[in-house]
Amino acid sequence: MVYSVGVFAYIISVTQRTTIGVAGVAATDRFRVDAATLSSLAVLQLVVYAAMQIPVGVLIDRYGPRRLMVTGTLLMLVGQVAVAFAPTIALAVAGRVLVGGGDAMLFTSVMRLTASWFHGHIVAQLSQWIGNLGQVGQVLSAIPFAFLLHETGWSVAFLSAAGCSLLAVVLVLAAIHDRPAGLPAITRPITLGRSVESLRAALARPGTQLGFWSHFSSQSAGSIFSLMWGYPFMVYALGYRPQDAAALLIVPVGAAVFAGPVVGILSARFPLRRSNLVLGCVALMGVAWAAVLAWPGQPPFGVILFMLIAIGIGGPGSVIGFDYARMFNPARSLGSANGVVNTGGFVASVAMIFLIGVILDAYNAAAGGGGPEHLYSMSAFRVAFLAQFLVGGIGVTFLLRVRQRTRRGLAEDEGIAVGPLWEAVVRSWRRRKLR
Numbered sequence: 001m002v003y004s005v006g007v008f009a010y011i012i013s014v015t016q017r018t019t020i021g022v023a024g025v026a027a028t029d030r031f032r033v034d035a036a037t038l039s040s041l042a043v044l045q046l047v048v049y050a051a052m053q054i055p056v057g058v059l060i061d062r063y064g065p066r067r068l069m070v071t072g073t074l075l076m077l078v079g080q081v082a083v084a085f086a087p088t089i090a091l092a093v094a095g096r097v098l099v100g101g102g103d104a105m106l107f108t109s110v111m112r113l114t115a116s117w118f119h120g121h122i123v124a125q126l127s128q129w130i131g132n133l134g135q136v137g138q139v140l141s142a143i144p145f146a147f148l149l150h151e152t153g154w155s156v157a158f159l160s161a162a163g164c165s166l167l168a169v170v171l172v173l174a175a176i177h178d179r180p181a182g183l184p185a186i187t188r189p190i191t192l193g194r195s196v197e198s199l200r201a202a203l204a205r206p207g208t209q210l211g212f213w214s215h216f217s218s219q220s221a222g223s224i225f226s227l228m229w230g231y232p233f234m235v236y237a238l239g240y241r242p243q244d245a246a247a248l249l250i251v252p253v254g255a256a257v258f259a260g261p262v263v264g265i266l267s268a269r270f271p272l273r274r275s276n277l278v279l280g281c282v283a284l285m286g287v288a289w290a291a292v293l294a295w296p297g298q299p300p301f302g303v304i305l306f307m308l309i310a311i312g313i314g315g316p317g318s319v320i321g322f323d324y325a326r327m328f329n330p331a332r333s334l335g336s337a338n339g340v341v342n343t344g345g346f347v348a349s350v351a352m353i354f355l356i357g358v359i360l361d362a363y364n365a366a367a368g369g370g371g372p373e374h375l376y377s378m379s380a381f382r383v384a385f386l387a388q389f390l391v392g393g394i395g396v397t398f399l400l401r402v403r404q405r406t407r408r409g410l411a412e413d414e415g416i417a418v419g420p421l422w423e424a425v426v427r428s429w430r431r432r433k434l435r
Contacts, residue, residue, distance in 0.1 A: 002117055003126070005175040006110040007133050009069055012168040013106040014137025015145070016076045016099050019161055020045070021227045022146045022246055023154070025235060028372060030154060031089040034364075039357030042228040043350055044093055045100035050346035052104035057339020058199055061332065064178040065109035065116075070169060072105025077165035084158035102165075107134070108338040111322055115334055116179045121268040124323050128264035131319040135253040138226050140164075142249040150242070202337040206406040207328025211321035211341035213402055214278045217395035219318035219345025221285050221388055222252055222311040224352045229381075236376035238298060248308060255312025263316040267323050272410075274320045275403045281317030282396060285310045286389065293382050318345050348391050355387035 020027070020041050028038055060068055079098030086092035107130070114126050141161075148157040202208050225233075226249055234245035263281075267274050288310035292299050321344065325337035363380040374380075 001175050002113060002177060005171045006069070006113050007130055009073060009168045009172055010106050010110050010130060010134040011137040011140070012164045013072070013076060013103045014134045015140045015164060016080055016137075016161055017045070017049075017103050018138045018141040018226050019080075019145055019158065020096060021231055022141050022249070023149055023157075024228060024231050025242070025372065026149060026154060027089075027092070031092065033089050034361055034375070037089060039228060039353050040093055041089075041096050043354050043357075045096040045103075046223075046227070046346050046350045046353065048097050048100035049104045050343050050350060052101055053108065053339040053343040053346070054199065054336065055339070056105050057108055057202075057336040057342075058196075060109055060112050060335030060339070061198060065112045065335075066172065066176045066178050068105040068109045069172050069176060072102040072109070073165050073169045073172060075099070075102030075105075077102075077162050077169070080158050080162035080165065084155045084162065108335060108342055111338050112335050113176070113178070115326060115331065123326065124268040125261065125264035127322055128260040128267075128316055128319050131315055132257045132260035135256050135315065138253050139250050142246045146243075146246040198333040199336045199340075202325075202329055202333045203340060205328045205337070206402055206409055207324045208337045208340050209402045210275065210399065210406050211324035211328075211337070212344040213395055213399035214275065214324065214344070215318045215321035215341050216344035216348045217392055217399055218278055218281045218285075218314045218320075220348035220352055220391065220395075221289070222314050223345065223349040224356065224388070225249075225311055226252065227349070228353050229356055229385075232372070232376045233381055234304075236372055237378040237381045238304065248304075251305065251308040252312030252315070255309040256315040259313045260316040260319070263313075263320065267320050271323070271327065274323060275399065278317050278320050278399065279396070281314050282392065285314050286392065289385065289388060293385055298378060344395075348395060351391050352387050355391070356384040359384040359387065 024038060024041075027033070027041060031038075056068060076099050079095045079100075079102060082095030082098065083092050084095075086095055110130055111127060114130065115123060118126055145157055145161060148160055224230075230249060231245050234240045234248060235242055238245075240248070263277060266277055270277075288307040291303050292307050295303055321341040322338055325341045326334060329337040360375060360380050363383055364375045367374060367380075
């Protein structure tokens with residue numbers, strides 16, 4: 001019951017997070033703004049989300065996840081009501097800032113609950129299911145919310161989304177407990193100074209840093225597509241009907257649901273090879289985006305479908321970062337470590353969303369300006385989406401460096417030597433051949 005209600009609350013938080021992606025075109029018409037200004041709706045929301053991850057992790061360690069979940073869900077409720085009635089872009093941005101602040105408290109809280117209520121290898125699989133089922137929130141924003149937005153208008157749609165948060169608050173208050181009855185309480189920092197010390201210790205662990213860069217490298221491509229640029233890309237650059245574009249945003253969700261359990265099992269089965277899983281997901285996304293952007297003329301639907309599936313698989317890849325946090329940190333500082341890891345993907349997303357908006361505006365100005373058809377043209381997106389390779393390349397570079405340091409530490413402290421993947425594959429093949 002606790003796990004189900006926790007996942008439901010996270011689903012609602014993802015719904016609130018992704019409503020602005022479906023509403024991007026409507027926001028352009030409602031507030032009469034350019035791409036860079038429009039991107040501020042998502043960028044500031046994600047900046048707040050990313051900036052709050054570490055403080056939220058510290059607060060979870062100190063006060064427990066239940067209080068944070070209630071507070072976060074209430075903040076999202078207020079934020080969506082503000083967006084519903086916002087007459088200007090400034091007030092809409094303020095509302096989305098509240099949404100980002102509330103959203104920041106949900107995922108790490110549910111991850112912390114799972115670690116308290118379950119133990120053993122099942123935790124890695126349940127962690128994957130949190131991320132996968134949470135993406136149902138994207139389905140809710142892509143279909144029912146998009147339908148309400150186009151049929152009933154801006155205010156009714158966002159008020160309906162706010163109502164979902166109200167339901168989540170009631171369920172969390174009724175069903176969530178920080179730990180099973182009778183389980184000894186986890187030692188929590190009782191002062192701010194001790195909380196900061198716990199955070200510093202988590203930050204210093206190479207495993208936490210490895211989780212950060214794993215999340216940074218694999219989560220961002222899907223986020224920027226669902227949160228901001230996927231819908232205008234498909235509607236204007238590819239010429240898809242708005243309802244078809246909204247429906248296609250579900251494809252990454254479906255891919256994550258199918259890939260998540262497999263990634264969870266592999267992560268639990270091969271804990272020393274988790275970074276290879278992450279790098280495989282990143283490589284798949286890179287190949288898919290290269291095919292879309294390098295295709296002469298408009299890419300065929302099959303290529304777009306492949307890209308959507310690839311960025312969906314990146315979501316389960318990013319959850320591996322939390323397996324690192326749990327593996328290398330004690331329970332008393334796990335909230336702080338999870339907060340550090342969860343910051344990674346959203347820092348990358350902020351950078352990508354902002355860079356893409358700036359490049360689109362610059363390209364449009366150089367071409368003489370125009371309406372959304374010119375601003376969101378295929379040629380403009382070909383240039384703008386290259387920002388993903390720049391930011392993603394930075395993440396992979398640091399991931400490889402931290403992985404080397406982490407493996408060196410395992411060898412020195414515990415005598416566990418982790419060689420290249422190809423050597424492990426060859427040894428496994430030889431053993432099977434001998435059998």
